[in-house]
Amino acid sequence: MDATTRILGGAFCALALLAGAGTAAAQSAKEVYVYNWSDYIDLGILDDFTRETGIQVIYDVYDSNDTLETKLMAGKTGYDVVVPTSPFLAREIKAGVIATLDKAKLPNLKHMDPSIMQRMAAYDPGNAHSVVYLWGTTGIGYNVKKVAERMKDAPVNSLSLIFDPAIVSKFKDCGVMMLDAADEVIPAALRYLGLNPDAKDAETIARAEAVLMKVRPHVRKFHSSQYIEDLANGRICIAFGWSGDVVQAKTRAADAKKSVEVAYGVPKEGALMWFDSFAIPADAPNKDHAHAFINYMMKPEVIARASNAVFYPNANKDADPFVSAEVKEDKSIYPPPDVVKTLFTITPYDQQSQRVLTRAWTRVKRGK
Amino acid sequence: MSGAGRRLLIAAAAAWLAFVVLAPFLIVLKISFAEVMQGRPPFTPLFAWAEGALLPSLRASLANYALLLSDSLYLDSYLSSLRLAALATLSALVIGLPMAHAMARAPQRWRPALLVFAVLPFWSSSLIRVYAWIGILNDDGPFNALLLWLGVIARPLAILNTDIGIVSGLVYSYLPFMVLPLYASLERIDPALLEAASDLGCRPAGAFFKITLPLALPGIIAGCLLVFIPAVGEFVVPDLMGGSDTLMIGKTLWTEFFNNRDWPLASAASVLLILLLVGPIVVLERQGSKRAEERS
Structure with missing residues (x-):
């Protein structure tokens, strides 16, 4: 192993020389x-x-x-x-x-x-x-043309677009993305079920998990920023994301003149504010x-x-x-006042419920 | 070198290792026996001074290790990381060996330039390069466009967000770590040995397996270790190029640390990872030194 060690050392020296040391920026007063x-x-x-x-x-x-x-x-x-x-x-x-x-x-x-x-x-x-x-708000961003092509009268202003397996499966081929944020998606799934979105107990969270598990095969990726670019470029059809980010995607798509049209819908069941x-x-x-x-x-x-x-x-x-x-x-x-009325907020998770939430989320992301 | 100078050098190296390797490890080890707590820092202290007591009482908990061993999530993460890292190491070796071989056999005056080319990618940020690969491997990226144009495939290959995406990213990121030690060991082989083999009637392929490969073995081992070890714990590549369904220990650690805010469990998981990686290296080292003794 002696030769190996020598070669390792040599390789590291070469790398260290090439890497170059970073320099700390001078501190200015204000x-x-x-x-x-x-x-x-x-x-x-x-x-x-x-x-x-x-x-x-x-x-x-x-x-x-x-x-x-x-x-x-x-x-x-x-x-x-x-x-x-x-x-x-x-x-x-x-x-x-x-x-x-x-x-x-x-x-x-x-x-x-x-x-x-x-x-x-x-x-x-x-x-x-x-x-x-x-x-x-947290709601649904979608590619207007591609969604319409795959489903007439798609429920773009309803959580069923992403939580009903029969509907979301129609969009699997063109791409569905969701935020990688358990505390955004799980409350929405609870709201879809008509349950309290602010629930913190394991049994209720498990019911949201069951909903997500059924739609998991149709979700391409869970990520909290990539969907802006992907919606704008027409790489995905649907994103469950933040309102302004979807509108940014819409503007970027319009600027790029790629004939991609993006829109945002506040779910009628109510959205997280x-x-x-x-x-x-x-x-x-x-x-x-x-x-x-x-x-x-x-x-x-x-x-x-x-x-x-x-x-x-x-x-x-x-x-x-x-x-x-x-x-x-x-x-x-x-959102107009009648929509604002449907919006809900949630309270913080404590250590115990956070662990339950994160584990449920990890299982959902893995799909098992 | 004089005895004193030698001892001083060794002491300096030991102090450096204690500072950058041992100390952080001990801190992580200490946190791994603590419990989660709301506050800053978010874990309980290991020693507690009771009122009037002379010595602190130890409050170490093995609960984190028990959870790691009892929950299949962590075992699956370790296994999946080892599998993907092994796949990446093997691929890097298959790609790196011909590269290093060609570099070592190139005319003397070209070699410095070739060496610079091999490490040139390191001059830009690794994150930028990973993003570049995302652009290349996209459904509508140049790689798929080329294959479609050639008629090799009928529809774009889904490479991103799959395990193949992760392995491609890992191979690209760590290839220079494979090529450099391989080059260093291949370059040292005396061409006269190969000439002698050829004179004695050995075909080039035979000479490669009987002479070049055994002599390059230290370089191969070094290269494989340099690729395998960082690849196991890699976080950026699986996060950006992998799918949400692939578990890797780097991502699992991130989840424990950032989502659950469970520093003790994250620490315990990294202590286990270190043991998992150090174990095989110690075994390799033992065997290597035994072989060296036998030879001498």
Whole structure:
């Protein structure tokens, strides 16, 4: 084995020389580290913020709440602003990893829509730790032409499109994708069954699992960001995903002029409504800059620009005049009041129910 | 080299290994005996100081290991990872051996350039290269377009989101790790040995199996280990190129860590993975040194 060891050593030396060492960026005094969802802002906003305040924005992205929460729990993320979704934020506040906001540094709070902030207070009592950035629903994105080709009068505004094996099987050949997020898909399956989507007990979750198991053979992949590209390119027919992401796919498809038409439907059975909120980690190094950033994002014209770019509604009551008509009038982005009434929210899972949920989800993904 | 200098060098290497290998492993080992807890960090401390006690009491739990062994999910993940990694290693060897052989037999002045070409892909981010492969292997990508154009297939092959997709990604990502040690051992073989074989009436194929292959064996073992070990624990390739139904231990670890937030169980699973990988290497090492002793 001696010769093997020598050769291993040689190979490593060669690789080490070729790899080259990374260099740490020089630390500048005024910066804010923002960790946000992927495809979730107009990057021009960040440049304008720097121009106005002199604070550099270092911007990173993720595509799952789980990634963010694990980093927060490990501590010392180095991030100053994070954007967790409502139930996750509630759990993170309880674990003590989120700082209390200094509202004196957030004068633009006056622009926030009290009705949405009140809904959010169910997760963050008194809105002490967070400011709603954008919100949305989880529903069905579909390729209009390909779905119509395979089924006349397909129930595109119903959960049966994805949870009824007799219907979803018609679309297997052109591709069905679902979010890889147990806490989005399982509540929807419970809603489809007419059960409480917020149920946490093992028996009820098992009933959702049974529904998903029957449609599993017709689902190509579970993934939480890939479906935007795949819908836009016509590689898949149906995606169970987030409202604004589907509308992004629709816009990308229109821009590419590939004759792919994408649409979004809020299921008539009711869809999950969620809020993504700005929050500051308890150990954030630049809390003042974080407040400045959050305050800047509450300017009506700034937040409207974000809505216009990513197609999610904001929670700013003064921003409407700055939101483009195309976005404001799109019912898949801003659901009308009668649809809002059907939307539901869920509470956080505790350790025990989270394990039950994740195991059910792993079985569904494997298909056994 | 003087005795003192030698000892100093060995001490430096040992300190480095203790710092980058042993210390992280001990931390993971420690967490694997803890229990999950809501908070930061999300697990219970291993030692608890009771009021007035001189020594801390140990609170180690074997529950995580018991769960790993009792639940088929983890065993299936390990087996499926080993199977896919073995398949990838074998494929890399089959592709890498002719490549390395050609490089070692190329004219002397070409060799540095060929060596650079072999490692050139490392100059760009591995993630970018995996994404490039997604584009190439897509249903409407150039690979399927070529096969369709040639008339080899009637409809696009589904390669992405299958086990073949994972193996292709692994082979591509780790091929240079196979080629480099193979090249290093093949290049060292004295051409005179092959000439002698030919003079004595041995056909080239026979000479390859009787002379080249045995002499290249250390390189083959090194290459296989360098590909197999990282491939078993790989996360990015199965996540991006594999299907949702393929279990690999890297993904299972991710799920435990990120979805269940169960650091202790994730730690226990990685301790088992390390044992699983270190075991065969120790056996190989023992056999190798025994053979070396017999020879001398």
